[in-house]
Amino acid sequence: MEHERSADGSPIFDSLDVDLFVKVLAHTLFGPFFVFFVPIFYIFQGAKVTDPLVLSLWYTNGSLFFGPGRLDWGEQIVLITGGSSGVGELLANTLAVRNVNVVVLDINPIVTENYNITYYKCDVSNWEEVEAVSKKVVEEIGDPTVLINNAGVVQGKLIIDLEPQDVKQTFSVNTLAHFWTLKAFLPAMLKNKSGHIISLASVMGYSGAVQMSDYSASKAAAISLHESLRYEIDIRVPDRAWYKFFFPTIQPITVVKRIIAALDDQHSQQISIPFYTNFVPFLPHLPSFMRDFAQWVANANYSMERFTKVSGLRPDEGAFKRD
Template sequence: MLPLAGPRFIRCQTHRLQVIYKSLLGIRRMNFLMETLQVIVMSIYYNMEAVVRLFIPPKNKNVTGEIVLITGAGSGIGRLLAEKFAPLGVSLVLWDINQEGMEETSRLVQEKGATKVHYYLCDCSDKSEVYRVADKVKREVGDVSILINNAGIVTGRKFMDAPDSLIEKTFEVNTMAHFWTYKAFLPAMTANNHGHLVSIASSAGLIGVNGLADYCASKFAAIGFAESVALELLATGKDGVKTTIVCPFFINTGMFDGCNTKWPLLLPILDPDYVANKIIEAILTDQVYLLLPRTMYFIIGLKNIIPAKLGILLGMYLGAFNFMDAFKGRVKKVE
């Protein structure tokens, strides 16, 4: 039979536990200090890097041989992006619900130098159709390595005036379609630790706009989804799969016909060609966020630090309450 532990034995064990606890506490404090120092040093480095990049842009990456899929490629920004990619030696895969639009885009990109162009009729709001067409793309073209989720719709109606069916369609196209395309094409990217995910969102996904409740909500969700997946990729060591989130103000593509801006020098209605060029530049330089125009960086930053009442006052000053007053865009127009 083992002897019962005496007071001396208990004091000895207690002392040992105290020593171990103090050692662990010291290690934690050391880790805290080291990690804090690391954050400070890297913060200085990354800020300096950002300043340098203002004057010395990063070198464009080579996308020759990449398979680029663009949703909503039958018109607007989708068509322009396809045209910009045409001379870069990529294989283009065009998706849209408009067959004639895709055929026209295909013709235009071939005139611009594209030699490998494939187009598929696909309703991105239909999960089963996305998966079916995605499988067809994998068989006929290969694994997509640059995915550009561009398709989008806007109802342009006040929340209580928007039919339930249109609200649901807004989310199916602007948000849920991103889930299904990621599910279809991301596995191959992660397996190769190579690829690029591009979300064409909106500045309306960063700040609410009067008269765009469903559209804003769908774009907020799309941005949150893209950011979360980007963090998952980094957390799992898949840093070879890049992400870009694009948040432009209203673009003059017809989707937001009639929308106006109170101060065009501060918040201009954007030229589509300019936007397409900036998106291509962001993709080729692995830019994580692209806000257009540049004043949006200041506006969004200001939103997060000023009192709510002041934010409303500035919103009224900028005309945010009246952007949609003369809206006459087409409900099912694809960006």
């Protein structure tokens, strides 16, 4: 029996997975409009307005009425690292179609017909190159208002087979490059009190796997870096139907759509797709005020306030002096 096919010629049920059901529910039953009124029912049952549950529900869904307006794409300069291929290329071209000024940093040029994409050759793992190119970008295009750290590399080797240059390349591109672009472009965002930063990571940053030790470690570092940044500035998939349903493969266009939607909303958030990735890290899914409270209780945001570096001093830092 022949499968029904969609307009693009692919079987309709090929795109049927748990993420589709979650998406529908997120825009209907669990959408902000309906969930915002849930605390009212608790109040009618005797709960107080000051109860933690009521406050958390209103806090996490209040963006429907109190959040910022939609992002004005016409005023944005979006800089994408690794924007000449994969998700980066698709994202660059998609934004360009929306008349957004896009800057691509990559070691290879991007193939595009969009006039508003400007390419700069740059090895983002090298601070000197990032520093030099950033000055050209600011002078010729302007200060980026959206920074998307997308560049990434994977070796796919066992730990004992990884060469030193493999490990250095993985961390230089997947982690250190984030530091270099932030160092180059974040100061202007802070000065202008406006901007957005997106760090593309991976669920493998939460859980290691065979032949991905360097990649997982580098992505875990990138995730932690982005978490710190937020507080500083406020084996092959089995060919089985059930496995594809619960653990679907995410296409680049899905990632691009979610990134653009997040920028449109202008809210700090963590995008976790496909749906099962939401169950890997638990803490990020608590209400943000509870996460902030945990940070406060642990004194995490102020633990380094009076810190003085003692070990690992470089010659350019001078010797440690005791008071």
